[in-house]
Amino acid sequence: MSFVLDTSVILSDPKSLESLSDRNVIIPMVVLNELESKRNHKDIGYAARENLRYLETLRVSGNLVDGVSTGTGSVRVCISNHTVSGLSESNDDQIIGCAMHNPGSVLFSNDLPVRLRSNIFGVEAEEWHGYSRGSGATSTVYVDSATIDYFYDFGSVSSALFDDFALNSNLIMRSADGRSALGRVSDYGTVHELSAGYQMPVQAKNAGQNFAIDALCSGDLRIVSLGGKAGSGKTLLALAAGVAALKNRDVDKVTIFRPIQAVGGQELGYLPGTAEEKMAPWAAAVHDALGVFMKSNQIRDLGSRLEILPLTHIRGRTFSNTFVIVDEAQNLDLMTIVTAMSRVGENSKIVLTHDISQRDNTKVGKHDGIHKVIDSLNGHRMFCHVDLTKSERSPVAELVADTFDL
Known part of the structure; x- marks a missing residue:
């Protein structure tokens, strides 16, 4: 055919x-x-x-x-x-x-x-729904019950069914009797069970969030891409993993970079005040997410160990022992994202969160920037991309995201 x-x-x-x-x-x-x-x-x-x-x-x-x-x-x-x-x-x-x-x-x-x-x-x-396998995103593979039994007994399983998937691809294994298991491709033809690594202050609500937590907490993965619709938990999960790493003393600091781009590309004009005061409108989204799993006094206690900066401050910096989050990466061109990733030093991790349906920077196309990063790094041992397809913010947010393809 x-x-x-x-x-x-x-x-x-x-x-x-x-x-x-x-x-x-x-x-x-x-x-x-x-x-x-x-x-x-x-x-x-x-x-x-x-x-x-x-x-x-x-x-x-x-x-x-x-x-x-x-x-x-x-x-x-x-x-x-x-x-x-x-x-x-x-x-x-x-x-x-x-x-x-x-x-x-x-x-x-x-x-x-x-x-x-x-x-x-x-x-x-x-209608075309895509044919690509091994894209690094989530795929479903149908296996027999014995494969799932082996996976749960030993924590990993190898099969020719997994040969075509790129390293660190996320798989949902399903059997004819209705059983299922979640895993990540760790070696050629081998899938390992997900492991949180350390205690997260939030719990996964769906398969995609389980994959995200696994990637965020894995010590082997140094670059993690979290893509998904509005309300799917991208920023929340990234911040939760950063705070968990901080409390576990795996890192010394959590640094969040946000593009200074208004919704719809609207011009805001000159903003007076210090750098911290200028960032306040964009930092609010970060504090909203932190407030889901932390009290206000706990957020204050983080002090200088949590910093929220515009990306204009990234050049020339080196981030060692740091959990770095680049939020709203869909608004960044390729070289800005590459510059951010190149600033990562020893014992650090960088997380890129993005939703290509919410681009406010009209100079960045749908397949520029973050799309090229995912395409270029797919299959690398230190990189993992996770698609979050379900909105968990609220029934209203899910309705809007689904209806308007956000």
Whole structure:
């Protein structure tokens, strides 16, 4: 079976084509033209450029019109101008025509009208939900009951089912009898049980938060990425882990950096006062999160061991024995995030929290900054990315996040 991909699918993920290396992929010529036109788009330009670069690597090793092998799969560009009764000359109809001239293929599109028109013309069409494995995010693997028994008995289990997942990927193992287990890929083909490491002042409310606590408390992980919707607990869990590390004397200080960016990109103008007074509006969110598990006098007792700074203060600093949190990282460009990570010294950890749906810096695209960091560090032994998909702040927050795709 071949996959015919439309532009919406390829632009949904910078690695969408590369993730399909074990499939036979057909790309209509009009899709290439549309990718070219999106190269400089602030949000989807990165995905367009990355997929075009991947196609270029294939082009130099073969003929894309004839098809280029990608191992167990292939990529072929469909250049024919398909004329079918009832189809127009529009790009969407050209894509449908390409699928019609490749019997047995499935057209993947995130465009509802394209899927509806495909059905009318007898073309099997499906919405794209992603095919990538080993992205470092959470995946579900179906195993037998014996595998889960072994995992609980010995704390780890190895299986060929886990071979395709990147190091530090988070897995939910499920069996046919309804049992499940949570684990993290610690070695090639091996999954280990989650371990908190030290006592957290908050408890996980869902699987994603369990994965986050494991990553935050693991001594082997020095860079942790926490992404998720509004109210999913990104900042709360990061702060809780930092305070726990402080109380456990694993670190000497917790340092939080927040971008000075107003909601919606609104200009606030000049703010008078000291650096601490200038940061007060942005520090309030940190104190709100701390207040969930600490009393006000306990927060005050932290004193200089807790500092909240703007990112303008990071250059030239070295953070040793420090739990560093870069909050709202979706508002930062790549070099700012890289600069922050490069400041981490001995016995320190850095946590990047982000929600790409809440970008207030209009100069940073959806696939810039934090997206490139995750893509570049995925699979490294010191890095782990966790997706938090469920809002736990309140029923209202969850309703808003789900309804408006926050």
